Amino acid sequence: MHLMQSPPGPETKVDDCQYLYFCGTGYLGLHGHADLIQASIEATRAYGLGTATSRSGYGNAPPIIEVEELAARFWDSEAAYYFASGYLGNHVVLSVLAKPGSVFLLDENSHYSVVDACRCFDLPTYQFAHLEAEALRELLKDRLRPGQVPIVLSDGVFASSGAIAPVKEYLDVLEDIEGAMLCLDDCHAFGVLGERGCGTFEHHGIPQRGINELPPNQDIAGSPRLFAVGTLSKAFGGYGGIIAGTNTFIESARSSSHYYSGASAPPIPVAAASAMALKLVANTPNLVAGVKQNALRLKQGLNDLGLEIELTPVPIVSLELGDSQNMRRIQHGLAEEGILIDYKSEYAGLGARGALRIAVFATHTEEMIKKLTEAFGRHL
Numbered sequence: 001m002h003l004m005q006s007p008p009g010p011e012t013k014v015d016d017c018q019y020l021y022f023c024g025t026g027y028l029g030l031h032g033h034a035d036l037i038q039a040s041i042e043a044t045r046a047y048g049l050g051t052a053t054s055r056s057g058y059g060n061a062p063p064i065i066e067v068e069e070l071a072a073r074f075w076d077s078e079a080a081y082y083f084a085s086g087y088l089g090n091h092v093v094l095s096v097l098a099k100p101g102s103v104f105l106l107d108e109n110s111h112y113s114v115v116d117a118c119r120c121f122d123l124p125t126y127q128f129a130h131l132e133a134e135a136l137r138e139l140l141k142d143r144l145r146p147g148q149v150p151i152v153l154s155d156g157v158f159a160s161s162g163a164i165a166p167v168k169e170y171l172d173v174l175e176d177i178e179g180a181m182l183c184l185d186d187c188h189a190f191g192v193l194g195e196r197g198c199g200t201f202e203h204h205g206i207p208q209r210g211i212n213e214l215p216p217n218q219d220i221a222g223s224p225r226l227f228a229v230g231t232l233s234k235a236f237g238g239y240g241g242i243i244a245g246t247n248t249f250i251e252s253a254r255s256s257s258h259y260y261s262g263a264s265a266p267p268i269p270v271a272a273a274s275a276m277a278l279k280l281v282a283n284t285p286n287l288v289a290g291v292k293q294n295a296l297r298l299k300q301g302l303n304d305l306g307l308e309i310e311l312t313p314v315p316i317v318s319l320e321l322g323d324s325q326n327m328r329r330i331q332h333g334l335a336e337e338g339i340l341i342d343y344k345s346e347y348a349g350l351g352a353r354g355a356l357r358i359a360v361f362a363t364h365t366e367e368m369i370k371k372l373t374e375a376f377g378r379h380l
């Protein structure tokens with residue numbers, strides 16, 4: 001087991017050594033940001049660590065409410081719900097949407113949290129081939145019975161591969177199906193994709209209006225209904241699950257079971273840090289633009305080594321290079337040069353050999369990225 005002894009950032013102390021760090025999910029480089037830390041210290045002094053009661057009672061401390069107000073503004077929505085973890089997000093959404101007659105259709109590589117959420121409902125659940133809209137179409141033809149309503153679930157951005165869900169293709173497939181819904185787990189896209197960092201729908205040019213709506217917008221009746229949920233624990237450098245939508249949708253989301261737990265909201269220090277992160281990201285467009293620029297720099301640098309990596313704005317690169325032994329060799333070789341990347345032998349969507357995973361942050365310098373790609377070239 002490794003020990004992280006500093007905030008995760010472009011340079012991170014792990015196992016008593018300082019590394020150039022290209023792992024994890026701190027895409028905007030905010031986890032150790034002085035303003036976030038200061039906000040959390042001040043809130044801890046003012047309000048303590050937690051409310052020790054659920055949000056259905058007195059457990060609504062000001063930083064928690066502030067996160068919800070700022071998130072509603074960030075995602076251009078009427079309201080937002082802030083809850084204990086991103087992992088719970090799919091369960092929160094399905095608690096609102098799933099009804100008798102619903103059918104779940106999942107991308108086969110969906111994150112554990114999507115799979116687990118579906119398991120909580122006693123409803124028909126099917127998987128379709130990863131990213132394959134045509135496979136979804138065939139599955140719907142085979143399985144959907146008259147009167148049933150499909151709820152399609154997928155990661156917006158896949159954690160291990162960095163692939164982006166082909167949202168437009170899914171919408172074409174769902175276009176003529178009454179009441180069809182598309183739900184994205186956007187944990188790796190919030191704060192990253194789209195011009196403002198609103199996520200996968202923004203990346204695909206789909207306006208925020210119409211996302212997480214209940215009842216459905218009459219103006220767009222007949223179109224598939226869109227839902228997205230994410231986290232403040234990754235790009236935003238804070239902690240906790242987040243969903244923004246209409247007042248009615250958010251009120252329904254609050255009535256999911258989590259609201260009645262003493263841990264219904266994240267602890268106050270991280271709520272305050274998350275509120276600060278929302279302000280920072282909204283007011284510093286360079287962060288969201290910067291992570292995309294660095295994603296392209298990294299991918300271009302690796303392509304220059306002869307690797308074939310699609311130039312998307314996702315700050316994740318996944319590489320299957322030979323067998324697991326070879327990938328571990330590359331990982332260890334880089335570590336000996338003071339550079340950390342991940343090798344994952346197992347994760348949702350990975351093949352039997354596993355894969356090397358490189359994450360780049362808005363706060364990596366051009367020089368740091370060059371160091372990584374040059375070293376990578378030496379160990380290929």
Ligand SMILES: Cc1ncc(COP(=O)(O)O)c(C=O)c1O
Binds near residue numbers: 088111155185232233
């Ligand atoms: C796709 C996806 N969904 C949900 C989660 C859980 O989010 P959180 O870490 O905020 O609980 C993760 C991360 O681990 C993830 O990769």
